Amino acid sequence: MTLNMGGVDVTNLVDSLNALKLSSHSCVVANTNQQHDIISYFAHKDAWIEDFSTPFHERLSVKEQLKFYMKWFNHMEDIHRILKQFGLLDAQHIKIKKLDYDQYVLLKVAVAYLQDKDIVVFKNILHNLKVETIDCILNVIPLFNEHHKVLQLLSYIDHALLLSNEVYQVKKEQMKLLEIHAEAPDETLSVTQAINTDATNTMNDLTSGEPNVSLLNENHNNISREINRQLTRNNVFRISVKSEDKTLFINPEDIDYIEGADGKVNIYLNNASFKADYTLSELEEKLKVYGFYRCHRSYIINLQKVTEMITWSKNSYSIKFDGLENTFVPLSRTKVKEMQGFFNNQMVQFTEN
Known part of the structure; x- marks a missing residue:
């Protein structure tokens, strides 16, 4: 069966929504058209x-x-309690027509809290708000958990990371759960401490005069298992970036492009950017096998996302990406022929302006 919303086949998206097991508070990052389909x-x-x-x-x-x-x-x-919780106590006597946008949003969120439906869907709740208002919203969202399930429809991943640890991204009409965890003590340090403890115990047994052979073998096996676990985990490559007090593990395929500027490296995906603790050269080497290309001294691009190469003049070129209409990444003149070799005209449009 084919499902259509506004004349567009969204069967895969609807299947993903039907399979979605909403927790008390989930986020979906999607573009404007996808948000419209989800709202429908x-x-x-x-x-x-x-x-x-x-x-x-x-x-x-x-x-x-x-x-x-x-x-x-x-x-x-109690209405006084509601006004206080939703940051509206000072605005309680202000006429609606005189509210600023932040006060209007807080009032809207308060009304959503009062209503009696099980599911609440907010669209871009944090858009264009002051820091103080965002802080208030982050504090009141947990109030919904007792009686409602909240789904946030958002355009930016960084907004989603502020609101929840359960974040889905719509990719080609399918929802994909992003791998996220809150900051915790450094796991590598704890692992190292465990290995060192086992090693110390082993040395103590060896110097005690009467080593316990069974204990020595157990300590050795513990160390071997931990080393193998670390090696296995390292074989699954993700790029870790931080947002507030959370760490987002990015799949290479989700990245649009990477920019190096002023000694910092920014990773761009889905209308959001994140700082990475890597150099451009390190990322270039790590991401080659995933179809990434160093198109400029300051940029690495995901070749799977490229839709157009634009020639502005004899020595000026740019790259455009799928879903990023107003983004242009520079292409070095010396890289043009190599770029053309990656594609044929059926896949990527070469435009002269």
Whole structure:
């Protein structure tokens, strides 16, 4: 069966959504069209959908508006507590028409909390907000967990990492769970300490005059198992980057391009950038086998994402990528022929401007 939303086949996306086991708070990073399709899907699930575009009654104050919705949804919490929790205490007597955007968003989130549907879908909740407002939202989102499941539709991975540890990325109409974990004590250090402890125990047994052969063999096996575990893990290559207090493990195939500037290396994917603790030369060597190419002294590109090579003048060239309409990465003049050799005209468009 083929499913269409707005004339577009989204069967794979709908299958992914049907298979999604929502936790209390999940995030999906997607482009605008995909977000529209996901909203259409959840609209049929009778979810509360908030895209922060619909107006309130302008003549009411914030407190009056909340009182109305609390009565409408038969919500029995103290209104003073709601105003305080959602950062609206100082704005409670302000008329809706005089609210700034941050106050409007906080009021929208508060109303979503008061309503009685099981699933709440927020679209780009952190977009264009002040730091203080973002901090308030991060504090109130856990309040939803008791009675609601929250799905965040977002355009940026860094926003998703702030909101949840369960982040999905839509790739070619399928959702892929990103591998993320919160910061913890350095695992390598603990492993090293464990190995050193075993080694110390072994040396103590050897010098005690009466070594325990069984214990020596056990210590040796422990060390061997740990070394093998480390080697096995290192064979699965991911690029680790940090965002706030979390670490994101990036699959090479998800990267659009990598930029080196001012002694720092930034990795770009899905409209977000992350700083990496590698040099460009190190990444160039590691990523060759994944189809990456050093197109410029300051850039490495994912050849699978290239859609167009633009000739601006005799000595000026740029690369464009799938899904990044306004992004142009420079291509060195000396690399042009080699780049052309990677593609045929059926795959990549060569344009003269």
